[in-house]
Amino acid sequence: xxxxxxxxxxxxxxxxxxxxxxxxxxxxxxxxxxxxxxxxxxxxxxxxxxxxxxxxxxxxxxxxxxxxxxxxxxxxxxxxxxxxxxxxxxxxx
Amino acid sequence: xxxxxxxxxxxxxxxxxxxxxxxxxxxxxxxxxxxxxxxxxxxxxxxxxxxxxxxxxxxxxxxxxxxxxxxxxxxxxxxxxxxxxxxxxxxxxxxxxxxxxxxx
Numbered sequence: 001x002x003x004x005x006x007x008x009x010x011x012x013x014x015x016x017x018x019x020x021x022x023x024x025x026x027x028x029x030x031x032x033x034x035x036x037x038x039x040x041x042x043x044x045x046x047x048x049x050x051x052x053x054x055x056x057x058x059x060x061x062x063x064x065x066x067x068x069x070x071x072x073x074x075x076x077x078x079x080x081x082x083x084x085x086x087x088x089x090x091x092x093x
Numbered sequence: 094x095x096x097x098x099x100x101x102x103x104x105x106x107x108x109x110x111x112x113x114x115x116x117x118x119x120x121x122x123x124x125x126x127x128x129x130x131x132x133x134x135x136x137x138x139x140x141x142x143x144x145x146x147x148x149x150x151x152x153x154x155x156x157x158x159x160x161x162x163x164x165x166x167x168x169x170x171x172x173x174x175x176x177x178x179x180x181x182x183x184x185x186x187x188x189x190x191x192x193x194x195x196x197x
Binding site: 017018019021025026027045048049050051054070071 | 095096097100102103138139141142144145148149174175
């Protein structure tokens with residue numbers, strides 16, 4: 001699967017609730033960030049976790065979030081980074 | 094709300110224990126077992142399956158068990174899921190080991 005996002009793109013983490021295995025931290029759901037790096041495509045952990053093959057591979061990104069966006073208060077010049085798969089991201093215009 | 098039992102980011106919590114601690118012989122054996130079973134050449138299961146098994150432990154058990162005790166529980170679940178061992182085989186072996194330990 002080709003990456004839909006490039007460094008500098010604004011994205012929003014899907015605010016989805018899932019009861020199955022996933023690696024997207026709850027505290028980042030619905031938060032807005034910026035693509036810092038594109039790591040390439042990797043087997044989807046949500047599939048691997050159930051002994052499946054992890055296809056289609058999902059592009060993985062390093063996303064940067066402002067501290068205030070995540071925790072609702074400002075604190076130093078802190079940027080929070082997280083590695084998130086493409087299917088958890090939507091474009092934020 | 095479907096926050097996983099492991100997904101603690103931003104939740105109220107006590108102070109973090111920063112003390113270094115040695116791995117016990119039990120810890121080392123569990124670590125070795127997990128690495129062998131999850132090794133790509135063995136292909137019995139992935140680290141992702143391991144994480145899923147750990148993270149789906151019931152909340153009270155998750156917080157009552159130690160780090161490598163959670164691993165043992167996950168390994169037990171996964172070897173049964175993958176058909177490497179049956180629950181019955183595990184139960185019989187554990188009973189035999191307990192009896193042996195009792196005699197010693």
